């Protein structure tokens with residue numbers, strides 16, 4: 001089902017701070033060439049070791065492309081979500097390392113470890129110039145425009161991921177923090193319960209590991225809605241929750 005004008009407006013609002021790319025249609029945050037590129041990226045380059053290192057260094061994709069990538073991949077059905085799950089299963093391990101118990105008293109080091117060292121690989125594909133090479137599945141643009149599969153996944157899991165939403169992203173009293181707000185709190189010397197943040201990251205890590213495992217033949221279908229929620233939790237934790245809340249909340 002194509003996205004409704006309300007869907008498109010919601011995504012546009014969610015990304016109002018991001019300059020629209022050349023070719024973007026009014027009201028839609030992703031241009032057709034970005035959807036094609038994300039479809040191509042998920043069908044091959046994402047498996048290359050070089051890409052996985054890059055995604056580790058950039059904490060996954062920016063919030064705009066993380067949600068766009070999930071929209072494109074979820075349009076391929078449940079199996080399509082495998083790629084984003086694997087990406088964020090790896091990236092959330094980096095968060096667990098940054099918040100390791102032996103580091104918990106070293107706040108400046110944690111803040112430094114949480115910094116974004118590399119830009120999103122979709123915003124900045126680097127020297128490879130991969131934006132040129134775009135061969136994708138038929139109808140990828142039509143499918144990528146639709147937010148329905150993404151909304152379904154979000155609706156089925158929201159009772160679990162709502163508890164992980166960053167209080168500063170959402171403007172609530174929740175003590176949970178995304179990576180960006182946690183780093184900011186630490187830099188500004190604002191008191192933050194790092195053990196609580198660590199528990200949150202550990203739970204996301206466990207959920208995504210279980211979700212990843214469920215794509216294996218022997219464990220097919222063993223993931224729970226809470227495990228699936230881990231994907232939203234990790235995307236929100238790594239890049240901030242604003243896009244997720246405004247588009248899917």
Ligand SMILES: [Zn+2]
Nearest residue numbers: 062065120123
């Ligand atoms: Zn990006």
Ligand SMILES: [Zn+2]
Nearest residue numbers: 166169178181
């Ligand atoms: Zn936040």
